[in-house]
Amino acid sequence: MRTVDLIEKKRDGHEMTAEEIQYLIREYNAGRIPDYQMSAWAMAVFFRGMSIRETADLTLAMANSGDVMDLGPIHGIKVDKHSTGGVGDKTTLVLGPLVAAAGVPVAKMSGRGLGHTGGTIDKLESIKGFAVERTRQDFILQVNECGLAVISQSGNITPADKKLYALRDVTATVNSIPLIASSVMSKKIASGADAIVLDVKTGSGAFMKSLDEAVKLAQAMVNIGTQVGRETIALISEMDQPLGFAVGNALEVREAIETLQGGGPEDLKLLCLALGAYMLVLGKKASGLQEAKDRLQELLVNGLALEKFSEFISAQGGDASVAQNPDLLPSAGRQIEISAGASGYVTAINAEDIGLAAMMLGAGRETKDSAIDLSVGIVLRKKLGDPVVMGEALAVLHTNSIRNEAGNHDKKHSEIERKVQKAFQISPHPAQFRPLIHAVVTKDGIKEWKDF
Known part of the structure; x- marks a missing residue:
């Protein structure tokens, strides 16, 4: 079997056999197929897709590429x-x-x-x-x-x-x-x-x-x-x-x-x-x-x-x-309220921005080697549909950052506060929400x- 033939086959929209998929995954995992060829195959899949059967065969090939846990000794249906x-x-x-x-x-x-x-x-x-x-x-x-x-x-x-x-x-x-x-x-x-x-x-x-x-x-x-x-x-x-x-x-x-x-x-x-x-x-x-x-x-x-x-x-x-x-859990040294800049109703909260702000506080990793702070994060005070009055707390940052001599947080922390505040959209009228x-x-x- 030649890898270039498998790339060409998928590029042209044909189905691969189970044996071909197993070969591709086995050889790539063993380092015998270079990244540039596997990249070409992945791009072919990106554009051409895979059938249900092909996707299942790919799943099994990857599942069997390493350790497979045998839970048979555990009683009952897992x-x-x-x-x-x-x-x-x-x-x-x-x-x-x-x-x-x-x-x-x-x-x-x-x-x-x-x-x-x-x-x-x-x-x-x-x-x-x-x-x-x-x-x-x-x-x-x-x-x-x-x-x-x-x-x-x-x-x-x-x-x-x-x-x-x-x-x-x-x-x-x-x-x-x-x-x-x-x-x-x-x-x-x-x-x-x-x-x-x-x-x-x-x-x-x-x-x-x-x-x-x-x-x-x-x-x-x-x-x-x-x-x-x-x-x-x-x-x-x-x-x-x-x-x-x-x-x-x-x-x-x-x-x-x-x-x-x-x-x-x-x-x-x-x-x-x-x-x-x-x-x-x-x-x-x-x-x-x-x-x-x-x-x-x-x-x-x-x-x-x-x-x-x-x-x-x-x-x-x-x-x-x-x-x-639960007070035995780690707790951050400071709590900072993020307040609403207007009155009305919360009609959107950008969840990804809230998650990114928590990561920037130290609750998550920017890379797999990043150290995290288990005590920090964000607690929302308002959710979608809630009424809010200007100056009322939208969320609370739990942080271990220290203010500088002027009494202000550093540039990164100020960016976090702005990101959280902007994540909340406040409108004069309530909106319909998805279930x-x-x-x-x-x-x-x-x-x-x-x-x-």
């Missing part, structure tokens, strides 16, 4: 949840203990944050003592005993995808539905899940800015899961404003704890109940969505979800008392979302 990334997205922190308390085992490998979206592992590390590394034996034992474990991704999970993504990032081929879908699903399959629930974000703070793009990505990932024998569903959810109020590692853990205590923001709770209901149905712990939702709500009210969170934190070496006393959840995508098609 249901994984994946979000395509957003601002303030702390659903895993709520869903993990909530679903585990309902009897569905959650064996999750998560990543760190990069850019304007946060990472679950960083958030968990804001809990004193929490260990994100576990041997495979300890990982499986913990899930069987506790029902929940969340660890950092192995360095050898889907190494071919890591190489290909880095190449796509510098060759303008990131925004390709087949390549995005296979990248996401290869990691889920290599992580060993029996079934997968996807949260595909759309809006200003999401990778997929338009609803049509998000639906196409969801369909591609559900098709892959179906092709490779994993029952997969996807919810399309809104990211035109941050999820909940808190953006930043320890701040998001605090908000997750409030939700597990039965409070928390309504949008976060609604999304967790929706995703969790599908996880229970796929995990055969509920016969229908309404039954599943009722069970999850009961677990929030009776305190069992919070108990499971404490058990989980303790099992991974963390200070479980944080579940009852939090738009649709459900299954192997049988797309359905408009209707609450239980």
Whole structure:
């Protein structure tokens, strides 16, 4: 087989065989295909696309390029949840203990944050003592005993995808539905899940800015899961404003704890109940969505979800008392209010700008090697549709920056304050807003979302 022939074949719009795709990924991962040839192939895919079968074959080839987790020794149906990334997205922190308390085992490998979206592992590390590394034996034992474990991704999970993504990032081929879908699903399959629930974000703070793009990505990932024998569903959810109020590692853990205590923001709770209901149905712990939702709500009210969170934190070496006393989490030294420059209604919040401002404060990484400050971030005081009076707080920055001798923050910090203020659009009249959840995508098609 010659690589140049495979590039030409895809360039001309023909389908590649499974063997050809396996060859391409295997040889590239081994360093025997140079970057310039793989770049040419990725560009051919960008313009020509891939069939459902080709995309599934690419996914399996990348999943099998490194370690594949065998979760067979874990009792029950393992249901994984994946979000395509957003601002303030702390659903895993709520869903993990909530679903585990309902009897569905959650064996999750998560990543760190990069850019304007946060990472679950960083958030968990804001809990004193929490260990994100576990041997495979300890990982499986913990899930069987506790029902929940969340660890950092192995360095050898889907190494071919890591190489290909880095190449796509510098060759303008990131925004390709087949390549995005296979990248996401290869990691889920290599992580060993029996079934997968996807949260595909759309809006200003999401990778997929338009609803049509998000639906196409969801369909591609559900098709892959179906092709490779994993029952997969996807919810399309809104990211035109941050999820909940808190953006930043320890701040998001605090908000997750409030939700597990039965409070928390309504949008976060609604999304967790929706995703969790599908996880229970796929995990055969509920016969229908309404039954599943009722069970999850009961677990929030009776305190069992919070108990499971404490058990989980303790099992991974963390200070479980944080579940009852979130003040034990790291806190920033200063709080600065960002006030409204006009009266009216909040009609838009640029979620990506809020995420970028949090990153600039130190809550996220500009590069993979950047150090982060677990205590800093942004807490919104207003959400879409809220009335606001000029001078009223729109958001609060939690920062460790120090004022200079003149009493002012440095240039970078002033830029952050302006970015947050400009992220809020205030108009004289209230506006209509899109729903939090738009649709459900299954192997049988797309359905408009209707609450239980």
